[in-house]
Amino acid sequence: MPEAIEYERIGDIAVLAANNPPVNALGVDVRRGLLAGIERAEAEGARAVLIYGKGRTYFAGADIREFGKPPQDPWLPELCARIEASPLLVVSSIHGTALGGGLEVALATHYRVALPSARVGLPEVHLGILPGAGGTQRLPRVAGTEAALDMITTGRHVRADEALVLGVIDEVADGDPHEVGLNYTRELLESGASRRPVSEMPAPEQVNFDAVYDEVLRKGRGQISPATAVRAVQAACESESFDAGMKRERELFMDLMASDQRKGLIHAFFAERAVGKLPELQGVEPRMLHQIGVIGGGTMGAGIATAALLSGLPVVLLEMSPEAAHAAKGRIEANLSGAVKRGKLSQARYAEIMGSDLKLATGYGALSNVDLVIEAVFEDMDIKKQVFAKLDEICKPGAVLASNTSYLDINEIAAATKRPEDVIGLHFFSPAHVMKLLEVVVADKTAPNVVATGFALGHRLKKVTVRAGVCDGFIGNRILSTYRTCADHMILDGASPFQIDKALTDFGFAMGPFAVADLAGLDIGWAVRKRKRAEGLDPRARDSSYADKLCEAGHFGQKTGKGYYVYEAGKRGGVPNPEVLPLIEAERAEQGISPREFSDEEIVRRYMAAMVNEAAKVVGEGIARRPLDVDVTLLYGYGFPRYRGGPLKWADLQGLPGLLDDIRKWAAEDAYFWQPAPLLEQLVAEGRTFDDLNKEAS
Ligand code: 3HC
Ligand code: NAI
Numbered sequence: 001m002p003e004a005i006e007y008e009r010i011g012d013i014a015v016l017a018a019n020n021p022p023v024n025a026l027g028v029d030v031r032r033g034l035l036a037g038i039e040r041a042e043a044e045g046a047r048a049v050l051i052y053g054k055g056r057t058y059f060a061g062a063d064i065r066e067f068g069k070p071p072q073d074p075w076l077p078e079l080c081a082r083i084e085a086s087p088l089l090v091v092s093s094i095h096g097t098a099l100g101g102g103l104e105v106a107l108a109t110h111y112r113v114a115l116p117s118a119r120v121g122l123p124e125v126h127l128g129i130l131p132g133a134g135g136t137q138r139l140p141r142v143a144g145t146e147a148a149l150d151m152i153t154t155g156r157h158v159r160a161d162e163a164l165v166l167g168v169i170d171e172v173a174d175g176d177p178h179e180v181g182l183n184y185t186r187e188l189l190e191s192g193a194s195r196r197p198v199s200e201m202p203a204p205e206q207v208n209f210d211a212v213y214d215e216v217l218r219k220g221r222g223q224i225s226p227a228t229a230v231r232a233v234q235a236a237c238e239s240e241s242f243d244a245g246m247k248r249e250r251e252l253f254m255d256l257m258a259s260d261q262r263k264g265l266i267h268a269f270f271a272e273r274a275v276g277k278l279p280e281l282q283g284v285e286p287r288m289l290h291q292i293g294v295i296g297g298g299t300m301g302a303g304i305a306t307a308a309l310l311s312g313l314p315v316v317l318l319e320m321s322p323e324a325a326h327a328a329k330g331r332i333e334a335n336l337s338g339a340v341k342r343g344k345l346s347q348a349r350y351a352e353i354m355g356s357d358l359k360l361a362t363g364y365g366a367l368s369n370v371d372l373v374i375e376a377v378f379e380d381m382d383i384k385k386q387v388f389a390k391l392d393e394i395c396k397p398g399a400v401l402a403s404n405t406s407y408l409d410i411n412e413i414a415a416a417t418k419r420p421e422d423v424i425g426l427h428f429f430s431p432a433h434v435m436k437l438l439e440v441v442v443a444d445k446t447a448p449n450v451v452a453t454g455f456a457l458g459h460r461l462k463k464v465t466v467r468a469g470v471c472d473g474f475i476g477n478r479i480l481s482t483y484r485t486c487a488d489h490m491i492l493d494g495a496s497p498f499q500i501d502k503a504l505t506d507f508g509f510a511m512g513p514f515a516v517a518d519l520a521g522l523d524i525g526w527a528v529r530k531r532k533r534a535e536g537l538d539p540r541a542r543d544s545s546y547a548d549k550l551c552e553a554g555h556f557g558q559k560t561g562k563g564y565y566v567y568e569a570g571k572r573g574g575v576p577n578p579e580v581l582p583l584i585e586a587e588r589a590e591q592g593i594s595p596r597e598f599s600d601e602e603i604v605r606r607y608m609a610a611m612v613n614e615a616a617k618v619v620g621e622g623i624a625r626r627p628l629d630v631d632v633t634l635l636y637g638y639g640f641p642r643y644r645g646g647p648l649k650w651a652d653l654q655g656l657p658g659l660l661d662d663i664r665k666w667a668a669e670d671a672y673f674w675q676p677a678p679l680l681e682q683l684v685a686e687g688r689t690f691d692d693l694n695k696e697a698s
Contacts, residue, residue, distance in 0.1 A: 005033025006054070007040060013185050014041030014088075015178070018053040023060035026101045028072040030059070031079050034105070038086050048089040050185045051109060052177045057096025058118070059105055064127065064266060067257065076101050076133040077246065080108035084197045089188060093181025094118045094169065097157065103168075104133035107142065110196040112169040113184040114160045115177060120168055123155035125225040127269060128262030128643060132253035136232035137245045140204035142167045148204070149233055153216050153226040199242040209234040222508045223643045224261055228252050260653045264645030267691075268635055271628035271646065274698065275466045276455055278625065284448045286456035287400060293318060293366075293373035295387055297328020300404055301376035303432030305358065306335040307461045310345065310433065314357045316366050325360040332358060335433050364394045372400040372453065374426055379527060381408055385416040392417035400453050402426040407473045407528065410443040420445040424454055427474060428463075429637045430520065437636035438463035441474050464636045469623040475633045478623070479614045479647075481528070486610035487513050488544050489673065491584055494595030495603060497564050498576045503600035504607065508641025514564040516639070518557030518574065526551040540672035544591075546583040553579075609662050612651040613677050619648075619693070620679030626697045627690035648690040660684045 004027070008015040016037040018024040034051070041049045053059060062076055074082070083090055083105065092098075092106040094114040103120050106112050114120070122131045122139065130136060131152060140148035143166040151158060163169045173180045209230060217227040235248035256262055291314045294305045305315045309332070317332075319325035336353060339345040359366065367373055373395060375387050384403060391401050401423045403413050414423035425441025438461070440454035451467070458465030468474040473481055487500050501512025517525055526548060537543060550563060557563030558574070565574025588595055615630045624630045631646020644650045651659055660680055667674040683689065 003033060004029035005037050007037050009044065009046065010182060012047035012189060013050055013182065014044065014046040014048070015050045015052070015182070016041075017178070018051075018059060019055070021055050023057055023097075024053040024055065024102070025061060025063040025065075026059050026076060026105065027063035027066060030063075031074050031076060035074050035079055035082060038083060038088075038090075041088060042086060046088060048091060048185050048189055049086065049109075050091050050093060050181045051083075051105070052093040052181045053096065057102075058092070058094045058098045058177070059102030060097050061100030061102050061123075062133070064269065067127075067129075067262070067266060076104065077250065080104055080133045081199075084108040084110075084199060087195070089185070089193065089195055091181060091185045091188065093177045093184065094120065094160075095177040097121070099157070100124050100131065100135070101133050104131060104135045104138070107138040107168075107198055108134065111171075111184070111188055111193070113171040113173055113180055114163065114169045115180065116160050116172050116174055118160045118163075119157040120160075120163050121155060121157040122152050123157070125153060125223075125229055126155045126265060128223075128225050128259060128265035129256045130225060130229040130232050130249070130253055132249065132257075134199075134246060134249070136229060136249050137236045137242060138198040139168070140233055140236045141198050141201040145204045145207050145233065145237060148236075149207070149212060149230060152229045152233060153212075155226075203239075203245075204233075204237050206237050209237075221510075222506070222641065224259065225256055225265075225643075228256055261643040263653060264643050264649055267628075267631070267645040267649045268642050271632050271649075271694075272464050272635075274626075274628055274694075275464060275632050276459070277698075278467055280448055281452050281455060284452040286452040287371065287398060287449055289313065289371045289453065289457060289460070291316065291370050292457075293370035295367075295373060295375045296377035297325065297331065297360075298376065299331075299430055300428060300432055301374075302328050302331035302335065303430065303434075304374055304376060304404065304428050306332050306339075306433035307428075307463075309336070309353045309357055310339060311460050311462070312357075313460070314359070316359045316361055316370055318361050318364065318367060320362070322362060325362055329358070329360055335431075339433075364390050367391065368394050369396060370399060372402060372457065374402045374404055376404040379406060379408065379524075381412065384408060384413050388413055388416040388423070392419060398422070400424060400450050402454070404428055406477055406524070409472075410441050410470050411445075414443050414445060421447040422450055424450050425468070425470070425474065426454055426457070427468070427476075435637065436462070436464050437476075437633060438465045439468045439474050439476060439633065439637075440465055441468045441470060443470050464632060466629050466633050467625060468629075468633075469621070471618075471621070471623050475618055475624050475630055476637045478618060479611055479630070479634070480638060482614035483607050483611040484513055484517075484525070485673065486607055488547075489542055489670070490598055490603060490606060491546075492542065492544055492588060492591065492593055493598070495598040496581060496584070499598070499600070500603055500607070501564075503603040506600065507604050507608075508644060510639035510641075515574070518563035518565055518567075520557070521559055522547065522551050522556045522563050538672065542670065542673070544587055546580075546587040549583050550580070555579075605662065606666070608647065608650065609659055609666075610673075611647045612659060613663055613674070613680060615647050615651075616677035616680040616683075616690075619690075620677055626694050628694045652689040652691050656680060656684050656689065 004020045006017040090109040091111045092109040098106050098120045122135045147166050160172050213230045232249045232252050235245045239245035293316045294301045295318045297317050297319050410425040414420035424446050427439035429435035429437050438458040497514035504512045555562040566577045567574040618624045627648040634640040663676050
């Protein structure tokens with residue numbers, strides 16, 4: 001096995017090259033290699049040590065896979081102290097990303113040169129921890145307290161030019177990191193530069209830390225790591241010595257390391273990278289995509305077209321009439337102008353897209369040469385079947401035929417064609433050019449290379465792409481329907497939509513379910529309820545119609561200015577709609593229900609148990625391949641708090657036996673709704689967790 005740190009002696013300079021692909025994470029072998037390299041350089045009488053990374057990057061941080069396992073010497077903080085204390089001149093040459101422990105090693109070296117393309121940052125808060133190898137103590141000493149607080153609490157990646165201005169690096173130079181580093185180190189030696197340990201620099205300036213702490217805590221919506229990091233930076237300013245500050249950093253770091261939030265966030269980190277790794281995709285080549293078609297340029301079609309155009313894919317957009325096509329063009333223009341305003345798209349590229357990449361059409365002939373079509377017409381099976389029958393006639397052989405349906409059966413849609421192997425669901429989320437999630441819905445006859453094409457498209461559009469099977473609502477909307485139903489039951493029994501929304505935003509959701517319904521449009525849920533009633537509800541299912549009454553009165557949520565909340569023009573949030581509670585009370589009276597009190601805790605427990613139970617059914621039935629696929633879907637499509645890791649990670653952390661006990665207890669009052677998922681019962685019986693299933697599948 002190659003050495004994780006390669007040692008090379010060039011004149012007076014000992015060069016330590018990290019060789020731990022893919023990102024030179026600071027695992028135990030790298031740490032040992034660095035320590036040995038420093039010691040050898042000193043023993044051999046070198047004058048300087050240059051540290052750089054081979055491959056794509058300098059160190060991208062501590063090795064996250066080691067977290068939660070017994071620590072192995074040398075610890076990173078001790079290694080950093082040892083590097084800094086070396087009597088030799090120690091220099092870092094940074095390319096790629098110097099993140100977390102990577103930047104901490106760089107800050108422990110005496111000088112830092114970086115390539116113009118390099119980025120530096122301390123993103124630990126996104127993993128539920130804080131910089132634990134001196135980052136909270138050294139960064140404020142070089143960049144000042146305010147800049148350090150900004151970098152550490154946001155975890156943002158800072159470009160080399162900004163890092164230079166902030167004093168985080170000393171020089172920017174273009175070229176190969178080995179050459180750039182050697183040149184810079186030689187210059188330093190020639191100019192007689194002396195060692196420059198950051199720990200010996202004066203303590204950084206004070207700021208109002210309590211105010212910063214409160215602000216960061218509020219912004220974090222319950223996430224504790226950024227606020228805790230503020231206290232560590234405070235220690236850099238207030239401790240009597242550098243070592244005392246380091247001690248405080250370590251205490252706070254260890255507290256966070258032991259927290260459930262750290263476990264949730266690290267689960268999220270690995271889960272989002274695992275979703276695309278499916279055995280069925282191994283070695284399967286996706287079909288080529290040069291141009292795509294989109295049918296329907298409403299909310300979703302326009303968003304999907306925007307996302308494709310932004311990724312450089314030309315789009316043919318088909319609408320029902322010239323007027324509808326014109327309206328669709330307006331939506332895409334508005335989306336792209338937004339991208340120009342935010343600096344994500346140049347004016348020249350905007351003009352190019354609108355001038356030649358986007359083509360509007362009203363006849364199917366325009367789709368004869370596209371490589372993939374995404375249908376986003378009204379949510380109506382008959383219309384969708386007609387569209388797919390036409391696509392079957394027109395599209396060239398090998399074209400992928402996709403539907404963006406929210407709930408409908410992709411097998412039935414595929415059966416409207418003579419090429420079901422080319423048919424797939426590509427379920428985007430609104431707004432499609434912003435939301436990161438894409439569900440690739442695989443039907444019974446979908447060809448493996450069509451699945452691979454769905455993933456390749458997701459990758460190109462920078463989406464987090466999850467595989468789902470066919471059922472009513474696939475992974476996300478099926479689970480959503482269940483926890484929404486649970487919320488409706490609680491409303492019938494005595495809770496209010498406003499209390500439920502508040503309890504769930506306090507839990508960490510970006511929005512409560514009723515505010516979300518207002519945003520998506522109450523007509524969507526109404527259409528689903530009508531369809532399900534038409535299909536025939538199970539007589540044991542509880543139904544409610546108060547929400548239908550809002551829709552019947554023309555209140556569809558934000559787009560009509562009124563739903564569960566009333567929205568004033570120009571304001572984002574709404575205030576509770578006073579018409580809602582009387583509608584609910586009337587319905588309770590009609591159904592003979594005497595309302596009872598719900599605590600916020602009970603609301604969260606029931607809502608989450610309903611979510612977990614349905615998610616366990618989704619995994620048990622193979623709709624989601626692994627629990628982590630559900631977690632990523634809820635994190636990226638449904639505002640689930642990332643620091644809780646996703647519903648099934650949350651369930652593991654709560655303890656599955658307790659959740660199953662609650663579900664069984666509630667089954668006594670509503671045995672139809674609270675049917676325990678067989679997979680949940682099995683895991684409890686075997687003393688296993690959802691994470692065990694993830695591990696078995698990897
Ligand atoms: N430890 C272990 N594995 C890591 C890792 C790390 N710090 N960073 C990335 N990886 C792995 C990924 O899991 C992935 O593995 P896979 O190929 O098996 O899925 C592989 O490296 C490549 O990663 P990406 O797919 O994410 O590659 P990108 O090029 O898209 O991104 C990156 C590269 C920007 C470095 C991104 O991986 C990243 O943000 N990594 C995390 C950086 C980070 O958070 N560092 C701080 C760690 S905590 C710390 O240092 C604590 C210290 O203060 C004590
Ligand atoms: P929308 O009503 O905003 O847009 C539908 C568009 O399709 C309209 O512009 C209409 O003119 C056009 N259209 C209808 N029939 C057509 C036909 N035969 N040929 C060409 N164009 C036709 O609807 P929206 O919200 O964009 O939804 C579209 C699809 O996406 C639905 O299946 C919906 O379930 C799904 N979806 C919706 C989401 C949302 O949040 N709105 C999220 C994810 C999926």
